[in-house]
Amino acid sequence: MKKEAISVKNLTYTHPDGTKALEDASLEVYEGERIAIVGPNGAGKTTFLLHLNGILRGSDGQVEVFGKSVDKENKEEIIKEVGIVFQDPDDQLFMPTLFDDLAFGPLNMGLKGDKVRERVEKTILSLGLMGYENRCPHHLSGGEKKKASLAAVMSMEPRILVLDEPTANLDPKSRAELIKIVNDLNEREGITVIMATHDVNAVPAIADRVFVLNKKVIAEGTTQEIFSDGALMKANNLEVPDVFKLFEVLRCFGYNCEELPLSIDEAIEHLMRTAEVNGGHIHLHIHEHTHDEVKKLRSEYEHH
Amino acid sequence: MMEYPEIDKYASLDSPMHRFDPRAKIIAFIFLIFSIVLLNDLKLVLIGFLVSILFLIASKLPFHFVIRHLKGVSIFIIPFLVIMPFTVKGDEIFSIYAIKVTYEGLRYGILVALKAFSAVILIFPMVATTKFETTIKALDKLKVPNILVQMLMFTYRYIFVFVDEFQKLLIAMESRGFKLGTSLYALRTIGNALGMLFVRSYERAERVYWAMQSRGYTGSQKTLAEFKMCTKDYVLMVVIIAFAVCLHVVCYAY
Numbered sequence A: 001m002k003k004e005a006i007s008v009k010n011l012t013y014t015h016p017d018g019t020k021a022l023e024d025a026s027l028e029v030y031e032g033e034r035i036a037i038v039g040p041n042g043a044g045k046t047t048f049l050l051h052l053n054g055i056l057r058g059s060d061g062q063v064e065v066f067g068k069s070v071d072k073e074n075k076e077e078i079i080k081e082v083g084i085v086f087q088d089p090d091d092q093l094f095m096p097t098l099f100d101d102l103a104f105g106p107l108n109m110g111l112k113g114d115k116v117r118e119r120v121e122k123t124i125l126s127l128g129l130m131g132y133e134n135r136c137p138h139h140l141s142g143g144e145k146k147k148a149s150l151a152a153v154m155s156m157e158p159r160i161l162v163l164d165e166p167t168a169n170l171d172p173k174s175r176a177e178l179i180k181i182v183n184d185l186n187e188r189e190g191i192t193v194i195m196a197t198h199d200v201n202a203v204p205a206i207a208d209r210v211f212v213l214n215k216k217v218i219a220e221g222t223t224q225e226i227f228s229d230g231a232l233m234k235a236n237n238l239e240v241p242d243v244f245k246l247f248e249v250l251r252c253f254g255y256n257c258e259e260l261p262l263s264i265d266e267a268i269e270h271l272m273r274t275a276e277v278n279g280g281h282i283h284l285h286i287h288e289h290t291h292d293e294v295k296k297l298r299s300e301y302e303h304h
Numbered sequence B: 001m002m003e004y005p006e007i008d009k010y011a012s013l014d015s016p017m018h019r020f021d022p023r024a025k026i027i028a029f030i031f032l033i034f035s036i037v038l039l040n041d042l043k044l045v046l047i048g049f050l051v052s053i054l055f056l057i058a059s060k061l062p063f064h065f066v067i068r069h070l071k072g073v074s075i076f077i078i079p080f081l082v083i084m085p086f087t088v089k090g091d092e093i094f095s096i097y098a099i100k101v102t103y104e105g106l107r108y109g110i111l112v113a114l115k116a117f118s119a120v121i122l123i124f125p126m127v128a129t130t131k132f133e134t135t136i137k138a139l140d141k142l143k144v145p146n147i148l149v150q151m152l153m154f155t156y157r158y159i160f161v162f163v164d165e166f167q168k169l170l171i172a173m174e175s176r177g178f179k180l181g182t183s184l185y186a187l188r189t190i191g192n193a194l195g196m197l198f199v200r201s202y203e204r205a206e207r208v209y210w211a212m213q214s215r216g217y218t219g220s221q222k223t224l225a226e227f228k229m230c231t232k233d234y235v236l237m238v239v240i241i242a243f244a245v246c247l248h249v250v251c252y253a254y
């Protein structure tokens, strides 16, 4: 039986200025899962994430963390369980040095000096931030800042990690590194990961299940199910991963595949299998519908 | 380019002032600054001024660094030297047309300028020889009200972000042909930009507050820091405070 980590029911939130950001949003996340929440700009992803540890509270609806309802009384408890990594590291790293930032959460949890130092050290080791302890956050690079933000949250040892657009503004190397770190945390320590993201190419590498959010939760499914639903993607101004697009094109050239690969790894595997079945070859050709199909695909993608 | 206010740029040098325990350093120099500022005897102030310079020299801070910061402050101090001799009534030294330059005025001008410069000069060995975050922690350990400590801390952390943001705005404006100047149009545009900056800062403050709450912030701020006072710190602190007291004893005995 899978244990529920987070359950959100009929959440509605209106910003003080009257903008309706969430309307009747519901979703469930199980322990140890990796979840991506995708949706167009202004869909309410950030607003939604801020409800998961009670920073914002909806006018209507309910949020539960490990079966406990999130409300004013148990705020401290919830904060220990749910760590949120904000999109802009400059919002997250507010202390004079990295050490202070990592110590901030544990100190607020009431831990004592030595215990705090232990936590900080452990987090620094596990995220590979050795030697950065006394650096001022302002002087770190984008990738380092992102890792530092993650560390600042991980030093509280939350069981649920929430990330807002974690790969935004990262160079490819830092992006790959961040994805690896998050996956490792999930695998090694069983941490439940929930992230809001625009980066569709990262989704297959970092999520088991995807929710499409646009004020409410519009769809839910595996990465495969969600990205295969062209109409859904289009209706919500969402893109599909490049690899997925490429294989859709290959299909127009007679490449035979039912489940389109979403990542490079999946693509390699798929090509290998196809080649094996066909005696070491992959056969592509132009048939009578190829031109029309390609044209149709292109016009679909150009809408974005 | 706008420069970051980096008062602790040379905090990692090594000198007797750098090695002085931050808490003892703050207490000792605050004492000395107040002592000099409250003196009214020109000769004693001059001694205080010379001693301040000795401390500055002992801190081994680069000359250009000190000068750069002193230049800004001079703009506020020099006018005293220039205006006082003309405005304070007393014995005439000489006169330009109908305006008298008085001995008392000159003395008073020099007194004020020396006191001001001494105070500013002492800020260097006090603050510029320690990483600013360490100074903040020292203040916390010295039981300075937490709210002040936090204000200092956030100012220090976000002044860089603020400068960056203003820079970005300026560059965005300049890349669209805007020229910095004093025309009405330029001033209005700058005004708008500053307004923008305020809105952004407000929004950022909200997000930072959320991030703090997310990590258990409830209003007071604890910091972890270890300071170790050794004999030499006590000795140096006592010597400086004793000197500060002596200045007044001598002044009083006169």
Ligand SMILES: Nc1ncnc2c1ncn2[C@@H]1O[C@H](COP(=O)(O)OP(=O)(O)O)[C@@H](O)[C@H]1O
Binding pocket: A015, A016, A017, A019, A020, A021, A039, A040, A041, A042, A043, A044, A045, A046, A047, A048
């Ligand atoms: N502090 C705020 N005050 C008022 N409206 C806001 C605020 N933050 C976000 N909004 C609005 O709420 C909606 C959802 O925003 P957000 O949650 O940031 O979306 P996303 O993260 O998916 O881009 C948007 O229409 C946005 O303009």
Ligand SMILES: [Mg+2]
Binding pocket: A045, A046, A047, A164
């Ligand atoms: Mg967002």
